Amino acid sequence: MTNTPSNLAIIQATYEGTSEENGKNLLAVLxxxxxxxxxxxxxxxxxxxxPEQIVAGVFQRLGTEWDGYNAKVHTYLADGDRVAAFGVYSGTYRKTGKHMSATFAHLYHLKDGKILSMEQYVDSHMVQQALTAQ
Structure with missing residues (x-):
């Protein structure tokens, strides 16, 4: 028996804690x-x-452009070296003060306990509505 965490456990650890814990866990496995x-x-x-591009291009922007941004997963599916996470994004875009809620799916590919890739699928229309002032 090995003490190596499963691919599913690796991905769950990037969603299930505080934002700080999730970020630390993600950086450790990218x-x-x-x-x-x-x-x-x-x-x-x-x-x-x-990791540097991912943090600067995505996570720093999420942290500075949104209030209360959250990615809440309701379902995980694991199949070998692939893990999918399905859930709902929510948050308020600071520039417009508009709140959004949008469904997402993230498909991860892992090898030897490390994330090789993530592809996002999202209801971007809901997000775009929060970005535009009326």
Missing amino acids: APEARWTEAAGFPYAGTYVG
């Missing part, structure tokens, strides 16, 4: 060449490579 793809239509759309 491969140096990890590819992180944010969906078209999402404000941070594109592919970020490596």
Whole structure:
């Protein structure tokens, strides 16, 4: 029997704690060449490579542009080296003061306990509505 955490446990640890714990856990398991793809239509759309780009391009922006931003997972599915997380984003965009709630799916590919890639699928229309002032 091995004490190595399962791929499912690795991904769960990036969602189930405080924001600080989740961030620490994520940084610990990102491969140096990890590819992180944010969906078209999402404000941070594109592919970020490596922990520095991922943190600067996605997580620092989420932390500074939104109030109460949260990614709450309700379902995980694991199949070998792939783990999917399904849930709901919520938060208030600071520039407009508009709140949003949008469904998402994240598909992770792992190898040897490290995240090689993440691809985001999201209801970007709900997010875009929060970004625009009326």
